[in-house]
Amino acid sequence: MAGNDWINSYLEAILDVGPGLDDAKSSLLLRERGRFSPTRYFVDNVIGFDETDLHRSWVKAQATRSPQERNTRLENMCWRIWNLARQKKQLENEEANRAAKRRIEREKGRREAVADMSEDLSEGEKGETISDVSAHGDVHKGRLPRMSSLDAMEAWANQQKGKKLYIVLISLHGLIRGENMELGRDSDTGGQVKYVVELARALASMPGVYRVDLLTRQVACPEVDSSYGEPTEMLAPHNSDDMTEDIGESSGAYIIRIPFGPKDIYIPKELLWPHIPEFVDGALSHIMQMSKVLGEQLGDGHPVWPVAIHGHYADAGDSAARLSGALNVPMLFTGHSLGRDKLEQLLRQGRLTKDEINATYKIMRRIEAEELSLDASEVVITSTRQEIDEQWRLYDGFDPVLEKKLRARIRRNVSCYGRFMPRTVVIPPGMEFNHIVPHDGDVDGETGEDQQPSPDPSIWAEIMRFFTNPRKPMILALARPDPKKNLTTLVKAFGECRPLRELANLTLIMGNRDNIDEMSSTSASMLLSIIKMIDKYDLYGQVAYPKHHKQSEVPDIYRLAAKTKGVFINPAFIEPFGLTLIEAAAHGLPMVATKNGGPVDIHRVLDNGLLIDPHDQQSIADALLKLVADKQLWAKCRANGLRNIHLFSWTEHCKTYLSRIASCKPRHPRWLKSNNDDDENSESDSPSDSLRDMQDISLNLKFSIDSEDRNNKLENAVLSYSKSVGKSTQKTVSGDKNEQPKFPAIRRRTHVFVIAIDADDIESLFENVHRIFEAVENEKSDGSIGFILATSLQMAHIHSYLVSKGVNPSVFDAYICNSGADLYYSSTHSEDNPFVFDLYYHSHIEYRWGGEGLRKTLIKWAASIIDRKAENKSEEHVVTEDEEVSTNYCYAFNVHKPGLVPPVKELRKLMRIQALRCHVIYCQNGKKINVIPVSASRSQALRYLHLRWGMDLSKVVVFVGESGDTDYEGFLGGVHKSVIIKGIGITNQLHANRIYPLSDVTPTETTNILVYTPQQHNNNNAADIRDLLGKFGVLKP
Secondary structure (H helix, E strand, O other): OOOOOOHHHHHHHHHHHHHHOOHHHOOHHHHHHOOOOHHHHHHHHOOOOOHHHHHHHHHHHHHOOOHHHHHHHHHHHHHHHHHHHHHHHHHHHHHHHHHHHHHHHHHHHHHHHHHHHOOOOOOOOOOOOOOOOOOOOOOOOOOOOOOOOHHHHHHHHHHHOOOOEEEEEEOOOOOOOOOOOOOOOOOOOOHHHHHHHHHHHHHHOOOOEEEEEEEEEOOOOOOOOHHHHOOEEEEOOOOHHHOOOOOOOOOEEEEEEEOOOOOOOOOOHHHOHHHHHHHHHHHHHHHHHHHHHHHHHOOOOOOOOOOEEEEEHHHHHHHHHHHHHHHOOOEEEEOOOOHHHHHHHHHHHOOOOHHHHHHHHOHHHHHHHHHHHHHHOOEEEEOOHHHHHHHHHHOOOOOHHHHHHHHHHHHOOOOOOOOOOOEEEEOOOOEOOOOOOOOOOOOOOOOOOOOOOOOOOHHHHHHHOOOOOOOOOEEEEEOOOOHHHOHHHHHHHHHHOHHHHHHOEEEEEOOOOOOHHHOOHHHHHHHHHHHHHHHHOOOOOOEEOOOOOOHHHHHHHHHHHHHOOOEEEEOOOOEOOOHHHHHHHHOOOOEEEEOOEOHHHHHHHHOOEEEEOOOOHHHHHHHHHHHHHOHHHHHHHHHHHHHHHHHHEHHHHHHHHHHHHHHOOOOOOOOOOOOOOOOOOOOOOOOOOOOHHHHOHHHOOOOOHHHOOOOOHHHHHHHHHHHHHHHHHHHHHHOOOOOOOOOOHHHHOOEEEEEOOOOOOHHHHHHHHHHHHHHOHHHHHHOOEEEEEEOOOOHHHHHHHHHHOOOOHHHOOEEEEHHHOEEEEEOOOOOOOOEEEOHHHHHHHOOOOOHHHHHHHHHHHHHHOEOOOOOOHHHOEOEEEOOOOOEOOEEEEEEOOHHHOOOHHHHHHHHHHOOOOOEEEEEOOOOEEEEEOOOOOHHHHHHHHHHHHOOOHHHEEEEEEOOOOOOHHHHOOOOOEEEEEOOOOOOOOOOOOOOOOHHHHOOOOOOOEEEEOOOOOOOOHHHHHHHHHHHHOOOOO
16 A cells, blocks of 8 residues: 555554454444444445545545544544455455466466376477567567668568568457547547557558558448548558559558448447457458459469458457458467456456456456467467566466477477467567657757747647746656556656656646546546646646647657657556557657556667656656756667667568568468469369369378277268269269259359257257248249258268158258368269268368367366266266267267266366367257367358358358357357247257356347247248248348
8 A cells, every 4th residue: 555654553453353343342432423333334435445535534534623523534444444454355365366276277287288298398498488679679589680771671672572462450449540540539449549550551561562451340320430431441651662562453551341230339349249240251251352353463363362360459359260260361369458467457456346347348258259369379469578478378278388388399390289379479569750850959949050940839839838937848648547557646756756846847648638527437537636636736837737639749749848858757557568658769758667567678678768666656756857857867868769769660560570470381271272283173263163172082081190090980981972973073074964063052042041950859950940941942942042051960960860751961052060060062963972071171170170189188088077976887977978970070079967067168278278279069958069170160161151152141041049059159140140049949058157148249239130939839930930031131021
């Protein structure tokens, strides 16, 4: 409790007594007054952990003249302090327990992973950590050599000239445009908006980069400017010199706004989660179209797929993971701020419970999105080392120690047994410095005899009107009025240091405001506290706090501070990076900054100021006074900053960025061959291609080396069948018109119905299938509507059931089986083998598949789930492997007692802790567990069909039950239509213990979801379904 040392003696005495402070032992004074109720006082007056408010109460108590009233207030304070200390101790214990539990789980997972890999790192094999630039400007081996000369830059640029890279960036929330950014307009439109726009612009100007798309949300509503509703905006480079020689019709940087979510409302990021699938579908269509356009423009006709998809923040990371899986291209991720770190801070404050935090911030959905981003990313980019060491290590999917071990094994070409960890790399944000010219004149504009003074910017007059002596050095702070920014401690340090007040002025740029009453409660409270402090210390004429400034005026504010030989300060308790410190240094301002977070790395590079403890008021005052009073030190810090600032240029950032992309293994849809691939059978109308790629499986089928000894009857049957199909294909090419069609039937359909009902058994499933078939019998007969079955069942099980019921398998155009691990197409080629197996689908989803290493870990986990109350030892195993159903890309397990199995989130957590990336699905009413590749799912399989065969997702109708398997939520959003059939679905509570509530991801105000309630003993159910489909515009009434 900094500044509240007077409390210590009270605390010691009260805590020694503890609960003994009750009504029986209350003071004589309280008993005599008779009106004081400690319980009522706690409820009415104890308001969390605001120690400033506590100190104000102490001051008021001290100032009370009546001894009786003063003693009463002081005793009330004792109760309040005791309650405060008790709550803090409780929270500290809870935090310690969480940390201990996390540490135990992490160490156990690490031990098991290392044991499975059979060996540890020997001395000398420890990998070099990815480090930053030293304080002297030297570059460590973790980064490419810095461009130290124009010749070196030109040589590097020449190496990139032959490349034609297409890069996709994603940033969903906030209002994004290229010019006149409304930074600070709301909590979603902040520094990230500026970062992604400048990154896109800078990347597009780099040699070898042809096009950069920044995907965001299209917002067309009267609350915001109409520019945010424009579908496309080109980002012009700041300098014509930035234009590369690769000028083409579609080259450059663009903001692409994808419509998703409520059309006429600008909503905060916490409410975007249900609409993420809709964005993914729209973004996928845009990327497919742009890849085709770029292929035509660059001359070879082959699609130019993105070399990487980069998600910014959790919502965009979730989207990038789905797009990366759908397109099979590398993914990068930047968190900007992380959910687990925010959750820990909010829990530490003690004002909200975990449920209340989640209701407000949707924090658990955000954390799961960040975990998924770790599963899918090749590279995780951070601004500082602190973000890796203190924030990312809180996640199940990232362990710095295990990452180092895996990295060393990769360098030695030793198997990691299916374990993967994303590469973390520190790349500080860049800045554009070409337009910045540091000024050496004084505040009166005296720059030299030969130079004509230019008129002062208007913002200067707005600031200087506050000062009695505007010539004094200016201490500048630029931050919103937020408790985390610690501005009250800065004002207090300034007010209580007389020498500092005599030497300098203080300027606080705290966003824009019209009326304090219209600000948020937190911001208004902070601003009022600052104004009261100004009054308390009588700082009138020495502190400026203007109401308004434009974003374009911020450089002028830096210039004014530099002209007065002032100092820039960032006193935040924790600063993730500190871009304002770099901006200030570029204008010639020395810095005083918090020692917690990113400023440490910035100071190491620039060496242009002092670091302080933000909790130590005296430390802040001393550092400011030292820089303001010592002109030689001020000049040295200014010179160091200007000399080293180029290390934070966008050119340097982009060069390191592109080198990390180059280190990723190139991936793209496997059936699409590049110019360098020797493919005699490629089709001119790719990406839709033909079935021949799949039919000649005998030439392509690859089994996992780890699974050679396993008998997979289904795939052996498919392999045998494919040999005969390969021969048939030759006949087809020769001209036999009665053979298999060139393309699967779904490509010819006007609409496609996907039946994804998760029923208790296959009989119930096909009862509903028959009901849907009956409703659209005419359209089914004329071929305008096709059908896809998406299920957790195995293909052999479905086939045997269809045969037993005398149903022709060709009633479905495609079968998505094993929860999305396998994909088949119906074929009229043979009655004995009526299916075609899509081999390329496996190559599309196999990224980071753990193979036999994952399987062994799952078997070990299954053996640990024991029913200790079982009467027979043979019945004590709750989970057993289903070898008959398991395939190379789906490990299936039978659950004999669903009530004894840990929830799905626990198994996902266990796999992530051991660096095993997979998608765990509890299905078939909790009686089965399917573990499939992390990029595979039934909903993702639909996007694959869209990518490969051009199936229009907006013409797809998905039928689901009221509940379903744990991947059920994947069908509830997107551009497709969904019909939820009430009363149908699993009965076991698979969703009862979810990571986040299902309501957090279920769209509510949408026309793409309709609910249908079947009527018992009603022969008009088919007509009811037709009426429902008529509302979608699928069927004519």
